[in-house]
Amino acid sequence: MLPHKYQQFYNDIIKKIPENIIFTDDLHTLAYGTDASFYRLIPKMVIRVENAQQVKDILQLAYLMQISVTFRAAGTSLSGQAISDSILIITSRNWTDFKVAPDQSYVSLAPSLTGAQANNILSPYGKKIGPDPASINAAMIGGIAANNASGMCCGVAQNSYKTLKSMKLIFSDGTELDTADENSKDSFRKTHKEFLESLKSYAKSIKEDEKVSKKIKEKFKMKNTTGYSLNALVDFDDEFEILQHLIIGSEGTLAFIKEITYYTVEDYKDKASALVYFKDVNEACNAVTKLKLAKENGDIVVDAVELMDRAGLASIENDPNMPKYLKDFDKEVTALLIETRAKNAKDLDTQIKQIEESLEEFSLVRDLYFTKDVKEYTQYWKIRKGLFPAVGAVRNIGTSVIIEDIAFPIKYMAEATLKLQELFKKHNYTEALIFGHALEGNLHFVFTQDFSTQEEIKRYDDFMYDVTQLVAVNYQGSLKAEHGTGRNMAAFIELEWGKIAYNMMKNIKKLFDPNDILNPGVIINEDKEAHLKNLKPLPATNDLVDKCIECGFCEPVCPSNVLTLTPRQRIVINREISRLQEIQEIKKAQDLKQLYQYDGIETCATCSLCSTACPVGIDTGSLTKYLRHEQVTPAQDKVANLITNNFSRTLSSMRFGLKAANLTHSILGTSMMKSLTSGLRKVSNNKIPRWSENLPKGISVNTRIEQKASNLKVVYFPSCLNRTMGLSSASKEEKELFDVTVELLNKAGYEIIFPKKIESLCCGMPFSSKGFTTQANTKSKQLEEALLEASNNAQYPVLCDTSPCVKKMVESFKSKLKVFEPIEFALEHLIDKLDIEKIDEPIAIHSTCSTRKMGLYEKFVELGNICSTKVIVPADITCCGFAGDRGFNYPELNQSALRNLPNSIKEAKYAFSTSKTCEIGLSEYSGKDYNSIFYLLNRCSSAK
Numbered sequence: 001m002l003p004h005k006y007q008q009f010y011n012d013i014i015k016k017i018p019e020n021i022i023f024t025d026d027l028h029t030l031a032y033g034t035d036a037s038f039y040r041l042i043p044k045m046v047i048r049v050e051n052a053q054q055v056k057d058i059l060q061l062a063y064l065m066q067i068s069v070t071f072r073a074a075g076t077s078l079s080g081q082a083i084s085d086s087i088l089i090i091t092s093r094n095w096t097d098f099k100v101a102p103d104q105s106y107v108s109l110a111p112s113l114t115g116a117q118a119n120n121i122l123s124p125y126g127k128k129i130g131p132d133p134a135s136i137n138a139a140m141i142g143g144i145a146a147n148n149a150s151g152m153c154c155g156v157a158q159n160s161y162k163t164l165k166s167m168k169l170i171f172s173d174g175t176e177l178d179t180a181d182e183n184s185k186d187s188f189r190k191t192h193k194e195f196l197e198s199l200k201s202y203a204k205s206i207k208e209d210e211k212v213s214k215k216i217k218e219k220f221k222m223k224n225t226t227g228y229s230l231n232a233l234v235d236f237d238d239e240f241e242i243l244q245h246l247i248i249g250s251e252g253t254l255a256f257i258k259e260i261t262y263y264t265v266e267d268y269k270d271k272a273s274a275l276v277y278f279k280d281v282n283e284a285c286n287a288v289t290k291l292k293l294a295k296e297n298g299d300i301v302v303d304a305v306e307l308m309d310r311a312g313l314a315s316i317e318n319d320p321n322m323p324k325y326l327k328d329f330d331k332e333v334t335a336l337l338i339e340t341r342a343k344n345a346k347d348l349d350t351q352i353k354q355i356e357e358s359l360e361e362f363s364l365v366r367d368l369y370f371t372k373d374v375k376e377y378t379q380y381w382k383i384r385k386g387l388f389p390a391v392g393a394v395r396n397i398g399t400s401v402i403i404e405d406i407a408f409p410i411k412y413m414a415e416a417t418l419k420l421q422e423l424f425k426k427h428n429y430t431e432a433l434i435f436g437h438a439l440e441g442n443l444h445f446v447f448t449q450d451f452s453t454q455e456e457i458k459r460y461d462d463f464m465y466d467v468t469q470l471v472a473v474n475y476q477g478s479l480k481a482e483h484g485t486g487r488n489m490a491a492f493i494e495l496e497w498g499k500i501a502y503n504m505m506k507n508i509k510k511l512f513d514p515n516d517i518l519n520p521g522v523i524i525n526e527d528k529e530a531h532l533k534n535l536k537p538l539p540a541t542n543d544l545v546d547k548c549i550e551c552g553f554c555e556p557v558c559p560s561n562v563l564t565l566t567p568r569q570r571i572v573i574n575r576e577i578s579r580l581q582e583i584q585e586i587k588k589a590q591d592l593k594q595l596y597q598y599d600g601i602e603t604c605a606t607c608s609l610c611s612t613a614c615p616v617g618i619d620t621g622s623l624t625k626y627l628r629h630e631q632v633t634p635a636q637d638k639v640a641n642l643i644t645n646n647f648s649r650t651l652s653s654m655r656f657g658l659k660a661a662n663l664t665h666s667i668l669g670t671s672m673m674k675s676l677t678s679g680l681r682k683v684s685n686n687k688i689p690r691w692s693e694n695l696p697k698g699i700s701v702n703t704r705i706e707q708k709a710s711n712l713k714v715v716y717f718p719s720c721l722n723r724t725m726g727l728s729s730a731s732k733e734e735k736e737l738f739d740v741t742v743e744l745l746n747k748a749g750y751e752i753i754f755p756k757k758i759e760s761l762c763c764g765m766p767f768s769s770k771g772f773t774t775q776a777n778t779k780s781k782q783l784e785e786a787l788l789e790a791s792n793n794a795q796y797p798v799l800c801d802t803s804p805c806v807k808k809m810v811e812s813f814k815s816k817l818k819v820f821e822p823i824e825f826a827l828e829h830l831i832d833k834l835d836i837e838k839i840d841e842p843i844a845i846h847s848t849c850s851t852r853k854m855g856l857y858e859k860f861v862e863l864g865n866i867c868s869t870k871v872i873v874p875a876d877i878t879c880c881g882f883a884g885d886r887g888f889n890y891p892e893l894n895q896s897a898l899r900n901l902p903n904s905i906k907e908a909k910y911a912f913s914t915s916k917t918c919e920i921g922l923s924e925y926s927g928k929d930y931n932s933i934f935y936l937l938n939r940c941s942s943a944k
Contacts, residue, residue: 006044009065009087013047016057021048021092026588027595030576031569033088035072036551038400038449039080039487040536043070043088050092052170052258058089059256060174068517071252073111073140076552077147078403079486080534081251081522089256091142093562094899097259100125106165108261111142114556119267120875127264130158133482134385137613138553145260147484148225148249152381153304153339155440156223158265161231161248168259169247172513179244180261196239198511202504203233203242212500222407223442223481225249227493227523228505246508251484252519254512268341270348273377274355277365280332281309281421281434285414287336287362288438291355292410295439300354304439306337306384311433315387321379325366333365336438337384339377340370348372386615387435388446388551395448397540401549402449402460406471407442407481416475420445423470427463442481451535461532472496487534490525541578544623545571547616554610554620559881559897564599567610567620573600574623601627603893605883606769607849628771640772644779647720648759654724658698661691662729689888694923696916699726701738703754710751714829715790716741717755717783719802720762721916728920730929737916737932741801744938748833753796755786763800765808769884780812787817794818799825801932803914807850822914822933823851823860831866834941842870843936844908846922848915849879863933864912867940874904882921898925912936 002010002024014022023029023046032046049055062069070084073091095112104125109118115136119128131144132151139149150159166180175191178184189196207213213234220231232245247254278284284307294300310333317326340355342348352370359368371377388403395401408416417434424432424447432447450456471477472495479489479496494502509516509524521530540546548571555566565573573596580589601624608621632640643650668676670693681688701723718738726736735743745752755761761783764776787798798819800806806821813819820828845864847857864871881887881897898921905911911928912935913919919930 002044005065005067006087009061009067010045013058013061016061017047017049017054021050021054022046023048025595026592027573027599029088031565031572031599032090033083034536034550034569034572035075035077035080035082036549037078037080037083037486037488038402038451038536039083039534041083041085041534043084044086046088046090048090048092050094052168052176055089055170055256055258056174056176058087059170059172062087062517063173063515066515066517068520070519070522071142071146071256073143073146074114074135074138074552074555075143076135076139077143077486078405078483079480079488081147081484081486081519082143083534084519091140104264106261106263108259109141110259111140111257113141115139115141115144116556117876122264123267125264126267126269128267129262130154130163130265131160134388135551135553138551138556141260142257145248145257146250146252148229148482149484150223150437150440150482152306152384152437155437156221159223160260160262161229161245163263163265164244164248165261165263167244167247167257167261169244170256170258172255172515172518176258177243179240185240195511196243198507199239199242202507202511203237206230206233206504209500212498215498215501219476219478222409222478223437223440224407224478225482225484226478226480226489226496227485227502228254228508230497230501230504233504246512249484250512251486251522253509253523254518268343270342270345270372271339271374271377272348272352272370272372273337273339273380274368274370275380276336276338276359276368277329278334278336279330279363279365281307281334281417282414283362284334284336285417285438287359289410289413290358290361291338292439294358300358301340301342301351302338302355302439303341304337304339304437307434307436307438307443308335308337308384308387309434310334311431312387312435315433316383319383322383329365337380338370339381382615384435387433388444388549388615395549396450397546398452398538399448399450400536400538401446403444403446403483404467405436405442405444405481405483406467407440407478408471408475409477410441412475412477413438413441416470416477417443419470419474420467423463423466426466427459429463437482440481441477451537457532457535461529464531468492468495485523487521487525487530489531490521490523491528491530493523537575537579539575539579539582541571541574542623542626544626545574545618545620548614548618551615553615554613554618557609557613557878559605559607559609559879559883560603560893562899563893563896564603567614567618570600570604570620570623571618600624601631603886603890605849605879605881605886605893605897607879607881607883608853609849609879612853625769625771628769629773630771632771637772637774640767640770640775644767644775647762647779651720651724651759655698655700658696658725661695662697665691665693665695665729686889689885690891692891692920692924693730694728694920696725696728696920698724699736701736703758705742705752707746707751710749712748712750712833713753713796714745714750715753715755715787715796715798716745717758717761717787717798717800719800719805719916720766721805722801723759725916728923730923731931732929733931733935737801737934740932740934740938741799744830744934744941745799747938747941747943748830749943753790755783755790757786761786763805763808764812765805766884768808777812780808783809784813784815784817787819788815791817797825797829799829801914801934802916803848803854803856804850807854810854821851821854821856823856823863824854826863826933826937827859830937830941831863833944834937835944836866836941838867838869839910839936839940840869841909842872842907843868844872844874844905844911844926844928845933846877846880846911846913846918846930847873848913848918851914852878860914860933863937867936870907872905872908874901876900877904880918880921882917884917887917887921894921895925898922901926910936 068086072082097110133149436443604624606621611619764779768776803821881894887894922930
């Protein structure tokens with residue numbers, strides 16, 4: 001039950017906004033209310049807003065009722081600024097409007113676009129946005145601006161504050177302002193005259209106070225996100241420029257950012273990076289100081305210098321992609337990851353040489369080597385970005401990972417860093433490591449903390465006291481350089497800024513938010529122990545996911561991220577279930593399990609793409625399979641055994657059902673068939689699978705084909721899907737995939753071998769995905785034995801026409817069978833044996849989850865470019881969400897995952913993938929006829 005005030009709010013707000021975007025139950029308030037920080041508050045209500053009008057309606061009512069609200073975008077914030085115990089407003093992932101200026105000099109962005117999406121939009125023009133946080137693939141524009149998030153390369157010159165052009169804002173009372181529109185500003189002047197006069201008077205008083213003004217200028221030469229952007233009061237005279245620049249870094253405490261327009265920056269494609277190893281952190285920091293001064297003097301062009309101390313290198317030295325020599329380094333060795341970018345290759349070579357000359361005086365542990373190889377330097381940066389979560393992966397279960405974010409004046413960097421390391425020893429944080437954006441004097445230090453005892457909390461408090469004295473007092477640095485103040489540093493703002501500046505910040509908060517309803521407790525917080533309260537537990541739940549630190553990097557790639565839960569949220573709920581069970585709150589645990597069934601288990605595609613986005617490879621899909629296995633009843637297990645032992649009959653039944661459905665469709669027509677099946681599905685409470693006109697026809701394949709003997713031999717295993725499911729009635733193709741594949745192989749000169757008893761063979765994936773582990777293993781073993789025999793004990797390559805099946809085989813087989821799916825087989829075994837003539841028509845390709853996880857995404861693009869003059873790859877489409885048979889039983893998952901597909905491939909004439917079930921869903925929700933890539937290859941090729 002909601003408290004009375006919130007119930008009244010709910011009753012009133014549902015008159016204006018859809019009820020289905022409001023959540024008050026225990027599952028969603030916990031799942032949606034959790035961010036990446038080590039703090040937790042459970043909101044009374046979560047509202048997932050789709051547009052600005054909904055935000056305005058909520059704020060006007062909240063203002064009237066004096067109920068606090070907190071804004072949240074992606075929830076990658078680390079300092080406790082995106083949590084609430086009142087109303088949490090989350091911007092929906094569907095709020096992604098944008099507009100690029102005709103000359104591409106600026107771009108207007110809605111709050112829910114991720115930084116990566118914004119850069120994808122700008123990439124064709126050779127542009128990008130300035131901010132480049134490590135979380136850019138997950139972090140959304142609203143949060144990037146509200147936190148003044150910076151990152152690896154942008155420094156202070158290209159952050160949100162410096163690249164801001166204009167904003168559209170909604171204030172706490174619902175008033176709107178567009179700082180690029182003169183009419184909007186004129187209206188605001190009339191309604192908020194006193195507000196603007198106060199703002200100008202604040203700026204005047206600060207400018208007249210030489211001591212404070214000087215301090216502000218000095219501190220913002222460094223990265224600084226502690227408190228409000230007081231530099232706005234010094235840098236500008238125009239009240240609207242002051243206003244909008246104060247919003248940058250205000251963490252949702254002053255207004256809601258409806259839209260932000262950034263000046264774009266150049267995105268040079270010619271880049272080079274080097275991992276440079278120094279004997280110790282002092283030597284590395286001295287090198288950073290020299291590089292910084294040389295850059296300021298115009299002697300070198302260096303875009304980023306990232307420091308990684310020995311503890312940081314140790315945390316990733318076991319990564320198979322890292323050099324093996326890392327393990328042999330002494331305990332003091334420190335690395336700098338240096339990047340330089342240029343307009344062209346010639347300039348790049350010059351810049352590399354200048355940097356090398358700048359470092360000649362330093363003793364290096366290994367020779368200096370710059371790489372221009374995209375794959376190689378991308379891996380360097382991927383590892384650097386994954387350092388924080390990587391620490392979480394090796395922590396003791398139940399402890400939190402804390403990342404602090406400070407900046408020192410560059411001239412003191414070496415000295416201050418050594419003193420910081422001394423504090424680690426003093427307070428026994430022996431596992432702490434340091435990394436960060438060294439060129440800006442910005443360091444992150446990471447350590448693990450147990451908050452389960454008062455002694456441990458006291459240790460943390462004592463440590464933070466010493467850190468704040470070292471940074472803010474001794475070296476006049478920034479306690480928060482880019483992660484925002486949040487609750488984490490709110491108690492220490494006055495220590496860093498002094499009384500006059502801190503009182504000005506309180507005045508600013510009062511001016512913008514007189515009733516203190518916007519994110520109270522963040523930035524301005526009089527509780528001197530705020531950093532020690534509302535600490536988030538991270539209990540153990542399952543070995544498969546216990547390493548998770550809830551950073552949220554996984555969320556953008558999850559197909560259910562709009563429909564139900566994300567991988568992070570699934571882990572949050574499982575942890576809470578385990579916690580409740582541990583304290584014997586069995587009823588609450590069971591209630592939460594029941595709520596979790598649909599959102600957590602049924603609508604998880606188990607695509608495991610989350611593992612590809614997770615810096616430590618956590619696979620929440622495997623957790624779902626584990627939970628499904630736990631739910632298997634003896635009766636279900638018996639049925640699964642029956643199917644396993646009578647697989648060919650099962651396929652025959654499927655064919656019969658598909659043929660019957662298509663016959664009925666041909667008699668009734670599409671409209672009546674949809675109406676009839678929708679009605680039956682509704683009556684059955686969605687137990688009857690959804691019918692679609694893209695449903696394949698039932699087919700059988702004839703493996704007894706005539707062919708010539710050849711020295712080139714291949715074992716072809718058509719998957720059970722493609723032995724059963726043919727073309728749909730909506731398809732424009734004439735031949736079945738089996739026939740196309742045979743024709744293609746014969747064209748390339750192959751003699752085809754089919755495994756014996758093919759009708760009873762299956763890779764086991766349909767069983768595995770539903771939790772029938774034993775049956776999956778049985779089918780996998782049977783198939784492996786059959787393929788070994790057919791391939792003459794792995795002498796010949798094995799081709800399967802369905803990518804997900806190949807991935808299952810590769811994971812399950814114990815032998816040295818060489819199993820290929822269509823993309824890799826085409827590139828390695830077909831292209832050189834065929835004459836290819838590109839089609840001069842645009843094609844769209846969809847890389848399945850399996851191809852992505854097998855590292856074949858780029859190869860699919862390569863194959864597409866071999867066959868067509870234009871290849872369209874939708875940037876925001878990851879897993880299609882069909883997930884085997886989920887697309888029939890839970891079509892809303894498929895629909896949600898592909899919601900942006902139609903607009904992404906409007907230009908495409910043809911569309912291709914490598915999995916029959918994926919192609920059903922892709923065809924259904926795109927309006928294009930998706931088929932196997934072999935159709936395209938067969939069309940554009942001829943025998944040599």
